[in-house]
Amino acid sequence: DSGVTQTPKHLITATGQRVTLRCSPRSGDLSVYWYQQSLDQGLQFLIQYYNGEERAKGNILERFSAQQFPDLHSELNLSSLELGDSALYFCASSGYVWGNTIYFGEGSWLTVV
Amino acid sequence: GNSVTQMEGPVTLSEEAFLTINCTYTATGYPSLFWYVQYPGEGLQLLLKATKADDKGSNKGFEATYRKETTSFHLEKGSVQVSDSAVYFCALRPAFGNEKLTFGTGTRLTIIP
Numbered sequence: 205d206s207g208v209t210q211t212p213k214h215l216i217t218a219t220g221q222r223v224t225l226r227c228s229p230r231s232g233d234l235s236v237y238w239y240q241q242s243l244d245q246g247l248q249f250l251i252q253y254y255n256g257e258e259r260a261k262g263n264i265l266e267r268f269s270a271q272q273f274p275d276l277h278s279e280l281n282l283s284s285l286e287l288g289d290s291a292l293y294f295c296a297s298s299g300y301v302w303g304n305t306i307y308f309g310e311g312s313w314l315t316v317v
Numbered sequence: 318g319n320s321v322t323q324m325e326g327p328v329t330l331s332e333e334a335f336l337t338i339n340c341t342y343t344a345t346g347y348p349s350l351f352w353y354v355q356y357p358g359e360g361l362q363l364l365l366k367a368t369k370a371d372d373k374g375s376n377k378g379f380e381a382t383y384r385k386e387t388t389s390f391h392l393e394k395g396s397v398q399v400s401d402s403a404v405y406f407c408a409l410r411p412a413f414g415n416e417k418l419t420f421g422t423g424t425r426l427t428i429i430p
Contacts, residue, residue: 206362237417247406247420260417294361296418305351306410306418310360 207231208309210295216315222283225312229276229297235259236278237298237306238270242291253278285316319344323407323421330397330428338392338424340381340407348409350374350383350390351418355404364392364405368412399428 207230238250249262253272324339352364365374370385407421
């Protein structure tokens with residue numbers, strides 16, 4: 205158990221819909237990262253938050269957005285869903301220490317039908 | 318920018334064979350290097366890490382040595398088991414700045430009895 209909790213574990217939804225994925229980081233970790241893993245694209249970095257502020261942005265679509273709340277949990281919002289958004293979405297967290305490990309949750313499996 | 322190049326898969330080995338999965342990286346300075354493993358249907362787990370040149374990370378019989386001169390972090394195991402079947406990801410994280418992980422494309426390993 206990494207200590208990073210993601211919900212829901214599985215989600216099936218229709219095209220055009222909107223979903224929210226939730227992440228609770230490890231206790232004390234201020235940084236949260238979101239990654240997308242699809243079959244043909246490997247692990248793609250989406251976005252990072254640090255203590256409530258956006259820290260870095262990767263290959264995140266405009267239809268996607270995220271935020272980190274004062275209690276440090278984070279949500280990834282995916283809207284106007286397309287078939288190609290079907291993927292495993294990982295949340296990860298870390299502390300702010302040199303060489304620190306980034307720990308991953310078990311992921312949220314999203315299937316868009 | 319930072320990048321990680323991993324040995325192409327899939328790799329199929331017989332039980333008790335010797336395993337090497339090659340990983341090389343491009344980065345400035347001295348990044349931390351990681352191997353993550355993803356077992357079938359599961360999330361990403363940290364397998365081992367090294368934070369400075371010549372460090373050797375080890376876990377569950379797997380080893381990898383941080384080679385600055387060849388910018389490599391090859392994963393090895395002397396005798397693989399069926400339970401080692403998984404996808405292995407090499408990754409780097411810059412030494413400073415609370416940065417994200419950059420992943421290789423992953424190597425799928427299958428061990429046959």
